[in-house]
Amino acid sequence: MTGRFREIYADTGDGGVQLGAAADRWHLYEDHVHLSPHHTEGQLVRFDAELLPFVDNLNRGALVVVDMQNDFCAPGGWTDRSGLDYRACRAAIPGVRRAIEAARRHDMFVIWVYWHNRPDLRNLGAPTLFSFKHRRDQRGIGEELDNGSVLTAGSWGAETVDELKIHMRDDDIHVEKVRMSGFYGTHLDQVLRTQGVQTLFVCGVNADQCVSTTLEDAYFRDYNAVLIADATATSSPAYCKDAVVFNTKQCWGFVTTSDRFADPRPYRPRSGN
Known part of the structure; x- marks a missing residue:
């Protein structure tokens, strides 16, 4: 390795x-960002994105699907029973499905991240419990609804929605979390570091809570963070x-769509890369 590669802004x-x-x-250019100029193995492709398109190796990426669970996205779930618009969360399902299909074609890991709290709630402190129970009559995490306890391991509400459950495979990665971020305490x-994954394509719900905190934590850890906007909802x-x-x-990174994620273009390295 030459000294040039150790020089910031070289x-x-x-x-x-x-x-x-x-x-x-x-490597930053006028019309794109190259995220892996030092990786020569695998297929280099260019993804359309904002603020700039970016180039990466497909074998460094993974799709992260956040909280596409019944309690957020299904009628009768926690969001619905709380008087919030669960249909708005369901709007992410078609984009998530397209993203999963694209990740399979790219031979990327699909990582399912979701709330699976202990039935005794010993994993949750008062600040987190208060985030979702502001009134005595409001149902919080772990409390009972018609279909079982909210976001509790083994409950209907914690299961992935049927429309996406059928897209799961045995070799997918499952990450159970007990906070909004998919990184905290998981x-x-x-898994990402041992598998050589550096670029995370993130989607799911809720955009402004669990998706955004997962994106931020990825960014803080120097992962390349990409939001698939049409596969994300709140x-x-x-x-x-x-x-x-x-x-x-x-x-935090880049914004793209499920169609753009599905259809990157082959990239020919510039002379000198």
Whole structure:
């Protein structure tokens, strides 16, 4: 490795500038960002995205599907019983399905991240419990609804919606979480690092809560974070998702769509890359 690869903002020699150093470097050009100029194995492709298209190896990516569970997305679930718009969450299902199908074609891992709380709720502290129970008569995590206890391991509400459950495979990765972020207190980071995954294509619900915190934690850990916008939804007001989309493309990474994720273009490296 030459000294140039350790220099932040080094000239790449082919019209770009280096971001980062050594094995974690990116190359920034006028019309795209190359996320893996140092990886020569696998298929290099270019994804259309905002703020800029990006280039990466398909074998470094994984699809992360967040909280597509009955309690959020099904009639009779927690969101529905709370008087929120569960149909808004269901709007993510077609995009998630397209993203899963695309990830299979790309030979990427599909990672299912979801709430599976202990029945005794010993994994949850008061601040987290209060986030979802602001009134005495409001049903919180672990409390009983017609179809069982809210977001509790083994309950109907914690199961993946039927429309997506049929797309699960035995070799998919399942990550049970007990906070909004898919990283906090889970083995997600360890799995990604041991499998050589660096770029996360993230989708699911709720955009402004579990999806955004997972994206942020990925960004904080120097993963390449990509939001699949049309495969992401929320029962919150529309401006909440708008803020997540804005912050993702301005701060945390990139924003794309399920169609763009499904149809990247082959990339020919520039001379000097």
